[in-house]
Every structure is written in structure tokens, then in C-alpha cells.
């Protein structure tokens with residue numbers, strides 16, 4: 001038996017013809033309902049996946065996209081409804097059943113073992129041949145898959161050595177290796193650069209041409225527009241399924257939130273005021289004593305948003321950590337309103353009005369088993385505002401969480417829900433609410449819109465701009481260049497721990513910023 | 527067909543059910559052991575039960591026996607909830623007793639209203655310092671708390687051994703028995719509750735459990751302890767001093783365990799002697815675990831274990847069943863309860879397989 005897969009180049013003959021009657025169905029979901037204590041996450045959802053299509057699930061945070069895919073992947077057992085795979089009604093009790101049926105899934109949060117190599121991560125647990133790992137056949141198969149799909153990855157690299165974006169490829173390779181026919185991708189591009197995301201789409205189209213079908217969950221409209229069809233979920237119900245070529249971003253947004261979403265941003269022209277944050281010659285070292293920040297200098301004034309562009313892993317995270325007091329710098333000084341704060345703790349920075357939105361929300365920003373209410377006061381639990389005498393003032397905290405849940409439209413049964421049960425976007429809103437509430441003066445926002453639906457992004461934009469108007473200085477890092485071009489007054493580009501250029505978004509082009517992100521310095525200097 | 531599936535949200539009834547089932551299964555397994563030892567399991571359990579709860583006297587013995595177990599159990603709860611794996615309760619019980627005894631020598635002659643609070647404070651300080659020392663080793667030098675607390679257990683146990691075997695506190699006289707101090711004078715023994723055999727120290731575990739419950743549930747420190755146990759990274763990033771929280775946790779835990787030692791000295795043993803203290807700390811780890819790391823659960827588990835201990839005494843008296851059955855039973859019950867806590871995360875569903 002040959003392990004080598006036969007891979008056909010995409011040809012018009014086997015490429016899918018949209019909308020034709022005879023297109024076979026890879027998957028059909030009928031009337032699927034899934035409830036969690038008090039929440040109906042999916043409410044009679046009907047959904048069809050044709051062979052060879054990229055089908056987007058699109059919807060607000062908490063609309064039930066992840067729940068639907070978890071049911072299709074056997075993580076959850078639906079309370080009602082039917083899942084039909086290639087014409088056969090099936091009942092799945094665990095992901096193992098799903099994998100047997102040729103269904104694969106790439107999760108938003110990776111499940112790779114960092115201490116294993118790429119190869120080991122892919123074959124462990126998938127071997128059918130007993131307990132001795134025979135990697136020769138697997139290696140061959142993976143090599144040919146990489147060649148066929150144009151995936152460049154070193155099979156013997158350890159996963160911890162790979163950048164987050166690269167880890168995504170391991171997950172995809174694993175799905176290919178398992179000969180998956182239906183692949184579910186839950187926000188796969190949240191950590192990819194625009195360039196990588198374009199490559200991912202090229203590969204997905206190739207996979208579809210070979211007869212695979214893909215369910216894609218994403219909040220990025222530009223990516224939705226590259227799919228074949230879109231199913232819009234709202235409050236657990238599938239409200240519409242449309243051909244992508246017949247629709248527009250505006251229509252999708254309207255279907256999703258049930259109202260018009262304005263994509264344009266109204267940025268007032270306020271003149272920058274006094275300098276709030278002044279950083280000069282900052283340097284920091286990583287775990288292996290490698291330089292992660294090198295001679296970083298920047299300044300932000302009142303009424304100003306400084307954008308940070310850059311491919312993930314070029315020092316942005318470390319910069320935010322140093323500025324929020326979590327990590328100490330080796331060299332350089334940080335001045336906040338003239339005061340030297342280079343050696344202050346996170347506590348002291350918070351007390352000086354510095355808010356920090358970390359990029360790894362569940363690890364750094366939230367305590368998973370704690371309720372929404374408790375997470376809203378994380379870091380401020382000793383503040384007199386939330387205390388009465390010796391005790392936490394539950395009444396006040398509950399009132400606060402009521403207000404915040406309404407203001408940020410945090411979708412949850414009540415404020416007692418542990419945040420680990422919230423949908424990704426809603427968890428992010430809890431952090432935003434907390435940091436907006438408790439900061440004054442300086443806001444450090446690292447990827448604040450990651451995983452948010454466009455309705456909420458609109459709201460976050462408005463909030464950031466309002467803070468700017470109120471006189472905040474804001475440091476905003478985002479992998480979404482559109483965020484930066486929309487909001488920032490200046491954009492600094494980071495590459496390998498250095499700031500390689502600062503541009504004016506009013507005059508610069510996306511291409512220019514892209515060049516800088518790839519490491520080309522600006523000739524004229526800063 | 528019946529299948530076992532992972533549960534997404536916890537169901538308190540199911541959790542309680544698994545716990546009861548575990549206790550029953552533990553009893554059943556113990557019965558098997560009794561039977562293999564050639565005794566009548568029915569008889570054994572009857573004696574055990576009557577010895578624990580069968581009479582007023584039995585209930586009192588149970589209360590007295592459970593007092594130190596609940597306290598060391600609470601010490602376990604506070605530490606383990608913060609995911610600090612302190613197993614220093616044993617040494618801290620010893621430290622509490624020693625420091626409490628030292629207190630009696632300094633405070634002797636004071637009126638009871640000052641003397642008893644005074645010696646209790648002495649004792650608590652002993653355990654607090656021992657726990658705090660391990661905390662500082664952990665936060666300053668990165669010494670794993672399991673290692674350091676085991677070491678301090680030896681330290682405390684051998685220090686007592688030294689003090690009592692010919693050391694300054696040994697009882698010296700004609701009929702000198704080794705390894706104990708002179709008895710405390712009657713005035714220095716904890717007073718009894720309204721004419722019963724119960725010393726007033728039996729109230730302390732209940733007060734302590736309520737304080738712990740309120741602290742964990744309602745105060746900023748409790749909030750920090752629980753957050754430290756679930757996501758220390760986020761807690762630290764959001765400005766809480768992790769080292770200080772660890773030190774607070776280990777001091778409180780050490781103090782609670784030490785309280786068990788002083789109460790045992792002034793309420794039960796009335797003289798400093800290792801035999802009275804040994805095992806109380808280790809049993810407390812089991813009690814805290816069986817209590818689900820919750821203060822009120824720990825009170826129940828402590829009463830259960832106190833009952834087993836008091837029943838064991840009567841078993842030794844009235845039947846020929848070895849009393850060492852009881853520690854075996856305690857171990858078996860722990861195993862089953864730990865299994866139950868895993869079971870609680872699953873559910874049994876009826877349905878057809880694909």
C-alpha cells in the first residue's frame with residue numbers, strides 16, 4: 001500500500017462549480033441545538049457544506065460559531081438535531097469519532113506539544129501501527145504533502161522554536177496527513193500576517209480543488225470575501241446563507257449585526273499636547289539572553305495614538321511588557337509625565353494610570369474560572385472603591401459588571417459565568433472594559449481587536465478615539481494594518497526588536513509599511 | 527448502551543452523589559479487608575460506628591479527635607487552593623506545640639484570660655514562622671515548597687526529640703520516662719466546657735473554618751489566593767505582588783496547623799510528647815483533600831476522620847479487630863474520594879453508539 005497521496009493539480013474539470021444542483025454534500029447539519037446551562041448557543045441551526053467549497057461561518061462574538069464547529073468535531077454532543085456526513089447520519093461522541101469520519105479541526109488556541117518536533121507532533125496519536133514510532137513512512141508522506149502544497153517547514157524543528165504563525169502550518173499539515181476531507185478552521189488567521197494569510201488561502205483553494213471541503217470561521221471581512229459561500233449566525237440561529245460573489249462586506253455586516261456598520265472612522269483633529277510617555281534607548285533580553293529589544297526610542301503625547309506595526313514576534317510583546325512594568329529593561333529609560341519609571345512594578349504603573357491590554361488574553365489578562373464580575377476588578381481588588389470594610393463589596397462589583405456588560409454588549413447568561421466559558425470575543429471585551437475603566441493618561445493596547453467582530457471593533461475604535469480626545473496617550477499594536485491606518489497619528493514599525501521606521505498614515509501607503517515590516521529600513525532615517 | 531462522557535458544566539447533585547458513592551465504596555473495600563483478616567465486617571463496622579457516634583461519650587471523643595484534624599485540614603485548604611503544595615503541616619503542628627510550651631514557661635502565673643490566649647499566640651507564631659521560612663525560601667531562592675516543607679518537618683520533629691530526650695524540657699526524676707515533658711499544672715490545662723469532658727478548644731476549628739470560608743469568599747486576600755491557584759501570570763501582570771501573597775498563604779497555613787499542636791498540648795495531652803502529635807499534620811492533608819479543599823467540607827471530613835479515630839479506640843477495647851484497620855480505611859477512602867472527584871467531571875449517558 002502506498003502512503004503517497006495522489007494530489008491532482010487544480011483543473012477546471014474537478015474544480016467545484018458553484019450553485020450547480022448536482023454538487024454533492026460533504027456535510028449537512030439539520031436543526032442542531034446546543035444549550036449550556038442557561039444559554040442556547042445553537043438554536044436549530046441548518047447548515048450545508050458542499051464538496052470542494054470554502055464555507056465561512058460569520059457572526060458576532062458569541063453567535064455560536066465555535067459551538068457549532070465543536071459539535072461537528074465531536075467535542076460537544078448536540079441536544080437536538082442531526083449531523084449527516086456524506087449522506088450518512090452520524091453520532092459523534094469525541095473528536096476521535098470525527099477524525100475517523102475524515103473531519104479535522106484547527107483550533108484557535110493551539111494544542112501542539114512545544115517540546116516535540118513538528119514531525120512528532122503530527123504523528124503522535126495518529127499512528128495505527130502500535131506503539132513503536134515508525135517515522136520513515138510518515139516523513140515521506142509529509143515531504144510530498146509539503147511539496148505538493150508548497151508548505152515550507154522543517155519537520156525536525158522543535159515546535160517551541162517556531163513563531164506562532166508557523167505553528168499554524170503544523171496544524172494544517174497534520175490535517176492533510178490524516179487525509180481529512182472536511183477541515184474546520186476556527187479563526188486560523190488571528191495570528192497570521194497578511195502575507196501568511198494569503199498563502200493559507202492559496203493552499204486552502206488547492207485543498208478544495210482536491211476534493212476537500214473547508215469550514216472557515218473568521219471575523220476578517222477581507223477573508224470572508226475569498227470564500228465560496230457564507231452562513232451568517234446571529235444569536236445562535238443561522239439567519240442566512242449567501243453566495244459570496246453575490247454579496248458585499250456591507251451586506252454581510254448588516255446581516256450579522258442587524259444594523260448598518262460604518263467602516264469609516266471619524267477622527268477628530270486635536271493637536272497633540274504634552275509628552276506623556278518618553279522612551280529612549282530601551283533594550284531588553286529574552287530567556288536565552290538574546291536581545292529582544294534594541295535601542296527602542298519613542299514618545300507619545302496627550303491626544304495621540306502611536307501605532308506599532310510589525311510581524312508578530314519582533315519585540316512588540318516585550319515592549320508592552322517593559323512599559324507595563326512586567327519585564328525590566330536592561331538599558332534605556334522610560335519617563336511617564338517626566339518621572340523616571342524604568343524600575344517600577346506593574347502595581348506602581350497601574351497606580352499611575354497606565355492601562356494594559358495584553359495580547360494573550362486567557363494567559364495574561366484573565367483568570368479563567370473567575371466570573372466576569374471578578375475579572376473586572378482583577379488588579380483592583382484591594383481598591384477602596386470595591387471594598388466595604390474588610391470585605392469585597394459584592395453589591396458594588398455586581399452593579400459595575402451590569403453596567404459593563406451592557407456597555408460592551410458582553411453576551412453571557414449573567415455576570416457569574418466563568419470567563420473561560422465565554423466566547424473568545426466576549427472574553428476580550430471583559431479585558432477592554434476593565435482597562436478602559438481603570439486607566440487614565442496612558443493606554444497600552446496590544447492587539448485589542450483580535451478576535452472581535454466588526455460591530456465590536458467599531459465600538460472599540462470609537463472608545464479609543466474618545467480616550468484620545470479626552471487626552472490619553474495610546475500605544476496601539478495591531479497586526480491589522482487597517483486598525484493602524486484608521487486610528488494612529490503615527491505608525492512605528494518594529495523589526496527584530498528595533499524600530500525601523502516611523503511613518504505618517506496620512507501619507508504612507510500599506511506597501512511602504514509592509515516593506516518596513518519585512519526589515520527594509522527607511523533610507524531617510526526617522 | 528451506556529456511555530461515559532465529559533461534562534461541560536458541573537452539577538452539584540452529581541458531585542455530591544459521586545462523593546457518597548465513593549464513601550460507600552471505600553467502606554465496602556474496607557469490609558473486604560476486614561473479612562480477609564478473618565473478622566466479621568459487620569461486627570467491625572458496628573463497633574466502629576458506636577465508638578464514633580454511638581453515645582454521648584463517643585461523640586465527645588470524636589469532637590476532640592477531630593479538632594486537630596480540621597485545623598490541619600484547613601491549613602491544607604489554604605495552601606492547596608493557592609496551588610502551593612505545602613506538606614509542612616506535620617512539622618508545623620510540632621512547632622506549634624513546642625512554641626506553645628515555651629509560652630507556658632514565660633507566661634506562667636498569668637490569669638487564665640491572659641495565659642491561654644498568650645500561649646496560643648506563641649504556638650501559632652511557631653508554625654507561622656516555620657511556614658513563612660519555607661515561603662521565603664520559595665520566593666527568594668526558588669526552593670520548591672514540597673522539598674523545604676518536608677525538610678522542616680524533620681527539623682521540627684527532631685528538635686522536639688532533642689528537647690525531650692535529656693534536653694532542657696525532659697522530665698527528670700526517678701521513674702523518668704523518656705521523650706516527654708513534665709505534665710502541665712492543672713491551672714495551665716484548657717478549661718472544660720460546661721461540666722463536660724470537652725475542652726473549650728473544640729470550638730476553635732469551627733470558628734477557624736468560618737473565618738477561612740469568609741476569607742476565601744469575601745476578602746481581597748481570598749481573591750488573590752484563588753487567582754494565584756488558577757492563573758498566577760494574570761494576577762502578577764495585574765499588579766498583585768505574587769511573593770507577598772505566597773508568604774501570606776504559607777504563614778496562615780502554618781499558623782492554622784500550629785494551632786492544632788497547641789490545642790492538643792493544652793487540651794488533651796497536657797504534656798509535651800511526640801506521640802500525641804505525630805500524624806496529625808499528614809492526616810490533615812487527607813482531610814483537606816476529602817473536604818474538596820473547601821473549609822466547610824473540611825469540617826465534615828475532619829469529623830468523619832475524628833469519628834474513625836475514636837471508633838478505632840473502642841474497636842481495640844471491645845473486639846480483637848486490629849485498630850490499624852483504621853489508617854488503612856482512611857487511605858482507602860481517600861483513594862475513592864479522589865476517584866470521585868474525577869468522576870464528578872464526567873457523566874453517564876444512555877444512548878446509541880454510532
Ligand SMILES: Nc1ncnc2c1ncn2[C@@H]1O[C@H](COP(=O)(O)OP(=O)(O)OP(=O)(O)O)[C@@H](O)[C@H]1O
Pocket residue numbers: 036037039040041059060061062063064065066067068411412413421422423424425426451534535
Ligand atoms: N462551556 C460553556 N459553558 C457555558 N456557556 C458556553 C460554553 N461555551 C460557550 N458558551 C456560550 O455559548 C455562546 C456561543 O459561544 P461560541 O463560543 O460558540 O461563540 P462564537 O460565535 O465562537 O464567538 P467568538 O466570535 O467570540 O469566538 C456564548 O454565549 C458562550 O458564552
Ligand SMILES: [Mg+2]
Pocket residue numbers: 065066067186423424425
Ligand atoms: Mg469562537
